[in-house]
Amino acid sequence: MTMGGQGWVVFGAAADWGAGRRGAAEGPAALRAAGLLEALGTAAEDRGDLPAPTPLPPAALVPAALVPAALAPSALARLRPEGPAHHLPRIAAWVRAIRAEAAAILASGRRPLLLGGDHSLPMGSVAASATAAAAAGRPLYLLWMDAHGDFNTPATSPSGNVHGMALAALCGEPGLGDLWGAPAPPPVAPSRLALLGVRDLDPGEARLLRARGAAVLGMDRLRAEGLAPLRRFLEEAVAAGGWLHVSLDVDVLDPTLMPGTGTPVPGGLSLEALAAALALVRGSGLLRALDLVELNPGLDPSGASARRAVALVAPLLATPALRDAA
Numbered sequence: 001m002t003m004g005g006q007g008w009v010v011f012g013a014a015a016d017w018g019a020g021r022r023g024a025a026e027g028p029a030a031l032r033a034a035g036l037l038e039a040l041g042t043a044a045e046d047r048g049d050l051p052a053p054t055p056l057p058p059a060a061l062v063p064a065a066l067v068p069a070a071l072a073p074s075a076l077a078r079l080r081p082e083g084p085a086h087h088l089p090r091i092a093a094w095v096r097a098i099r100a101e102a103a104a105i106l107a108s109g110r111r112p113l114l115l116g117g118d119h120s121l122p123m124g125s126v127a128a129s130a131t132a133a134a135a136a137g138r139p140l141y142l143l144w145m146d147a148h149g150d151f152n153t154p155a156t157s158p159s160g161n162v163h164g165m166a167l168a169a170l171c172g173e174p175g176l177g178d179l180w181g182a183p184a185p186p187p188v189a190p191s192r193l194a195l196l197g198v199r200d201l202d203p204g205e206a207r208l209l210r211a212r213g214a215a216v217l218g219m220d221r222l223r224a225e226g227l228a229p230l231r232r233f234l235e236e237a238v239a240a241g242g243w244l245h246v247s248l249d250v251d252v253l254d255p256t257l258m259p260g261t262g263t264p265v266p267g268g269l270s271l272e273a274l275a276a277a278l279a280l281v282r283g284s285g286l287l288r289a290l291d292l293v294e295l296n297p298g299l300d301p302s303g304a305s306a307r308r309a310v311a312l313v314a315p316l317l318a319t320p321a322l323r324d325a326a
């Protein structure tokens with residue numbers, strides 16, 4: 001494929017304010033060092049990393065862990081200006097910049113590949129896909145591959161980490177305020193959402209996901225039914241003439257295979273299972289946008305985590321022409 005119509009445009013966002021530990025900001029550099037661009041060949045253009053938004057709102061003055069729990073709320077608010085969604089102003093600045101970049105790529109008829117960074121950043125890229133799909137009169141289907149649900153709100157989150165709230169916000173759950181500015185993106189319909197590989201849901205987000213009726217293709221279901229539910233989800237998207245956005249958190253893999261990530265959960269996908277799922281995605285001919293997030297290379301000095309991430313997405317990006325170029 002050439003760099004023209006439907007080609008991929010790669011851009012990095014070296015930010016990890018949504019995660020509880022730092023390090024995913026090194027993800028884009030590690031993915032490039034592991035050969036991502038060579039794997040893409042001439043099929044993609046690399047825009048490098050987005051500049052940090054300026055002025056970047058100040059970081060929290062005091063890490064949450066150091067704030068005594070017994071403080072009066074007014075004193076707490078002074079010490080922890082980020083409130084129950086940590087570093088939200090910084091994250092919002094990144095999300096808006098990512099949304100603008102992804103929107104411009106989609107508007108040029110090409111396909112954005114966001115290299116993260118943590119899983120809060122796709123609040124920008126998915127917002128761009130949702131807006132562009134709506135403008136094209138297409139339903140947006142979202143496949144969230146992750147060990148976690150990321151369906152907390154500030155009210156249900158046990159950690160205050162915004163990467164655990166991103167999907168809920170994209171589906172229109174309240175709590176993150178004026179994150180996108182105007183116009184807010186159309187919310188992702190839970191009926192067009194599938195979560196694949198989930199095995200760690202906090203109680204509040206589990207209740208909310210059930211209430212909204214999203215398809216949770218957790219590890220238990222994958223063990224029982226294999227990839228059949230994913231196949232049905234994709235068939236439905238094809239029948240509806242949909243667009244597909246895939247948001248791939250590398251922690252969907254088992255931590256023995258992917259130690260380089262900040263919130264690992266045992267019992268994850270094998271390399272073969274993830275490759276098979278991605279092959280179904282590729283075969284659907286619907287993939288419009290991809291996020292590759294939560295690689296924290298410092299946690300895997302061997303470099304194997306980054307190399308595996310590259311090997312998994314490379315075939316996906318050699319995607320044949322979209323089913324429907326409209």
Ligand SMILES: NC(=[NH2+])NCCC[C@H](N)C(=O)O
Pocket residue numbers: 119146148149150152157158159160161163164165200201202249251263294
């Ligand atoms: N995409 C991720 N790695 N999310 C981790 C979320 C962890 C936990 N559920 C939380 O809300 O804090």
